[in-house]
Amino acid sequence: MSDVTAPPATRVLQSFVGGRWVDALADEHRVSRDPATGAALARVPLSGAAEVDRAVAAAREAQVAWRATAPQVRARALYRLRDVLDAHREELAGLVVQDMGKTFDDALAEVGRGIESVEAAMGGVHHLKGQTLEGIGTGVDAELHRQPVGVVAAITPFNFPVMIPLWFLPYALVAGNAVLLKPSEQDPLASERIVQLLAGIDELPAGIVSLVHGAHDVVNALLDHPGIDAISFVGSARTARHVATRATGNGKRVQALGGAKxxxxxxxxxxxxxxxxxxxxxxxxxxxxxxxxxxxxxxxxxxxxxxxxxxxxxxxxxxxxxxxxxxxxxxxxxxxxxxxxxxxxxxxxxxxxxxxxxxxxxxxxxxxxxxxxxxxxxxxxxxxxxxxxxxxxxxxxxxxxxxxxxxxxxxxxxxxxxxxxxxxxxxxxxxxxxxxxxxxxxxxxxNVGVAAPIAWMPFGGWNDSIDADLSANGEDAFRFYTRQKVVTTRWGGSGGGGMRF
The missing domain is CATH 3.40.309.10 (Aldehyde Dehydrogenase; Chain A, domain 2)
Structure with missing residues (x-):
């Protein structure tokens, strides 16, 4: 039931750009339906390049100040996010049941796993620390710094509409990046609610998180846009390969998690x-x-x-x-x-x-x-x-x-x-x-049927189940959402008598 028809009263989802809910730049829509009843829940805009353009512009502007924000302050924003998600556990689970179809217990467990990812990312201050090695030469020291990659696009699937957005958002944010979230067009309501809750966190500047809707056109626009620095994706193996090939061809960092058997x-x-x-x-x-x-x-x-x-x-x-x-x-x-x-x-x-x-x-x-x-x-x-x-x-x-x-x-x-x-x-x-x-x-x-690691460990397969060097969650997430910069410095010349050139 992926038709485009719906009762006239069915609401049309909006984009979240620059800290505001705005009408999407889209001429076509897809109807999101309750799998159990077939009832129309929302009309989902099928956006494209124009929507991505304005979201990226807002994200790049916001990311400058967010990068300059102290990492412990960025981590405190995740403390607030963790608390607000915890307070809305049952509401989020209900949206998963309605829009994706899961049983309530399964949906509630999914929400819990998503909150665990936020909790793991809250330790980002420790993981963002660099390294130093002094005295590698006379008066010469080496330092490694971790800096954000910039603007990250998170493209997430229908089967975990709460957990997988929360695999990406908190890690990218605590590392100092801006995030564009593109949820599945099949069940976007839970992701919309997550962004609504994020918007109420004062420590997060307007524009640092954006939400855009759509299908193939908006995904390709994200993969092609020069203002996006990294792509996080979960979906089928075939689509993961497309995402990785196209995005890396455009010079982007990519983690694309694919299918399995x-x-x-x-x-x-x-x-x-x-x-x-x-x-x-x-x-x-x-x-x-x-x-x-x-x-x-x-x-x-x-x-x-x-x-x-x-x-x-x-x-x-x-x-x-x-x-x-x-x-x-x-x-x-x-x-x-x-x-x-x-x-x-x-x-x-x-x-x-x-x-x-x-x-x-x-x-x-x-x-x-x-x-x-x-x-x-x-x-x-x-x-x-x-x-x-x-x-x-x-x-x-x-x-x-x-x-x-x-x-x-x-x-x-x-x-x-x-x-x-x-x-x-x-x-x-x-x-x-x-x-x-x-x-x-x-x-x-x-003796474990579902061997999904906890959020403090990396989540990722081998072979055609991933097109990336770094997995989601755990230490890999902090490595993916940061770039390493090594600085070699010399001070003091060869002794106490001043510098010679």
Whole structure:
């Protein structure tokens, strides 16, 4: 339901530029809808280069004074942001439920993870310190200083409309940068509310944070604009590559986090109480619309051991209830829109025609008024090279691949073009140690279904899951949002008798 029609009373979102809410410079709009009901929530302007021009102008002006603001004062602005976000946790979670479709508990957890990023960035004064080395020559000292990159554009996806903007905003701000936020046009309401809350923080100057809406045209305008110095992006692998290629071609610093196809390796000795809940939570939480979702269960062992593991997973998944995210009893929320459901059903249909066995069929679930509901689906006997085992589907679909041993499981995971996350379920310390050493992914889990690091650690995968040298969050964030300047100085000549040239 991405049509452009909506009831006349549906409000039109505005841009936030120069500290003011202004009508967007856009002739076309997209309707943001509640995935559960299909109700129109807002008309989203599809802005372009003109909107980016005026936002960048305001940002560059504001950044001059913000860079000169003492870093401890910039950090105090984040203290205020942390408090105001905490006071509005439930409101923000409600917007995620309404606009993106998540269950309330899942949305509330997302808000909490976003607040953790603010808390991690609050320590920016420490991380922005430079280095010195004196006496490298007679009267010669060396110093390293960290300075802001300038103006940063944050382009964020639909699946975490609170958390991912907060991966970028606080780190960039405490480092002394201005930020242009471009949220997903599919569910921008939570990001809009974050900017409204930011606007009430006195320590933040007008123009230091801007909000622009749009789709392809506004993204390309951000990638091309000479007044933007860095791009932070999360989205599909294909779009991440486009963002990285185009932006770096224009001389910008880029961190572009892409898609994933995360394997969950299940050994025969996996805890039968822990493993099924973790696998099911990873595969079907947020309807599988996470870059950290485990979307392939790699069952290891004999046929009998594999069947036993599959039965545990299938039984746990069969108990899940699909429906509106706002219903307390819902476990599997709708996907983002009816078009996404239709695409996923097509993938399941095609796999079934190819001989894959559907052992739990989510197609039978009522699509709901919004046409976006799809139940938990498990596909067994999936060939290792089949697209449902290799490509990111971004829905509540779990592919089951069977292998004889850990060697084959690690080889399967390593063959993926992605490298975001891989997890292992076992009670064997030696197997876990080998997994940690050999697994070809940036984020690993042992007996953890979603191995997402806390905000004080970097978040980022390998291979086609990232187009960048630096990840989001943690120390990498401070490195990405600053440039290093090394100064070598000589004072005092060669002794006490003055300088000679």
């Amino acid at each position: 995360n394997a969950m390796i299940v050994l025969p000795d996996a805890d039968p109480r822990l493993m099924p809940a973790q696998v099911v939570g990873s595969a079907f939480g947020a309807a599988g619309q996470r870059c950290m979702a485990g979307s392939v269960a790699v069952l290891v062992g004999t046929a009998e051991e594999q069947d036993r593991s599959l039965a545990l997973i299938r039984d746990a998944a069969s108990a899940l209830r699909s429906g509106p995210g706002g219903d307390a009893g819902t476990d599997v929320c709708p996907v983002i829109d009816a078009a996404a459901r239709e695409r996923l059903v097509g993938e399941i249909d095609a796999a079934e025609r190819d001989g894959v066995r559907v052992v739990l069929d989510g197609r039978a679930a009522d699509a709901g008024p919004g046409g976006a509901n799809l139940g938990a689906t498990i596909l067994d006997a999936v060939p290792a090279e089949h697209r449902v085992a290799t490509e990111e589907l971004f829905g509540p679909v779990l592919a089951v691949v069977r292998v004889p041993d850990l060697d084959a499981a690690l080889a399967f995971a390593a063959a993926s073009r992605y490298g975001n996350s891989t997890v292992l379920f076992t009670e064997s310390g030696s197997a876990a140690r080998r997994f940690r050493y050999e697994a070809d992914a940036g984020m690993l889990g042992v």
